[in-house]
Amino acid sequence: MESIVGYLTAAAQAAGGFIPWSAELEAAGRYGLSHREIEAAALKAGLVPARYARNIGTIGLEGQRALHRARVLVAGCGGLGGNVIEGLARLGVGSVVAVDPDAFDESNMNRQLLCTVESLGRPKAEEAARRVAQVNPAAIVTAVRARLGPDNADELLAACDLAIDALDSVSARVCLSEAAARRGIPFIHAAVAGWYGQASVQAPGSALVAGLYAGAGADGADRGEETRLGNQSYGPAFAAALEVAAACAILCGQGSGLSGRLLTWDLKAGSSAGFDL
């Protein structure tokens, strides 16, 4: 039997350059490999699955390889998290740890990508894994149904290259940002409320997010204006896109201009402002 690389090379050539999904399916059966293993063999040999055809112009083969190798923690699988996980899976991030203690309820329906009439009542983290299996079977999701806090943050971050904030409380955010700093990995922050939002990248070892929220919580409040304004479909999707773009740039070694800066926006006014932290 020809080698897996020989098979994939022939399949890519026959399809005009990229490996079609049909050949991945065939290879999985023929060689008894997972889609993740097939993708690893392909990228190592310089072959690109067709699902990434539109990635390469921006991130290149090396970028695609880096994404495949990456393990990213996404804390929260709600409004931000659902969109973030979807974006990471479509990019080709190889491994995602999806953390959320909750199950979907009807108030999530207006904005949370993974909330559907079918998923009502189901655990959010497990729905994230189900969705990724449909979108990109080469990506692995470890679903963790737990509340992120001081007792588990370090353990959850083990072996992760990057952490993404999709949380909805100040205390959990600061806790995860500090754990990311201890581990020496970047932490991508975003938060939303109605038309408004903010995003930033905390560089490895930095205390940026703790400093950003140092003025909050003094009155015991663990949340912000979202308790009054709620969140609608556009806010989390917009913020999640910024987070995924920053993750892509960082993992591909291109660096993010959000590092050490806070970008704020007003989606009704169509305005944004950036500040140094």
Added chain:
Amino acid sequence: MQIAVKLFATLRDGRFESAPIELPIGALVSDAIEAAGVPPKDAAVVFVNGRHAEPGRPLSPGDAVAIFPPVGGG
């Protein structure tokens, strides 16, 4: 001395977007927040001349102070 205060997001409701504010020499960021009519707990993040600043930071004439409410949703 005169400084420029710019309010963001919900802090504009019933107040202003940007306004010059007169403060005594030696005034602090916290004085600018008070003069803008923003309760201290609502001034979650403040920037002076584009850089993150604490409430106890002294201001200089012509400083631009940007004040944001707490945003924490996900």
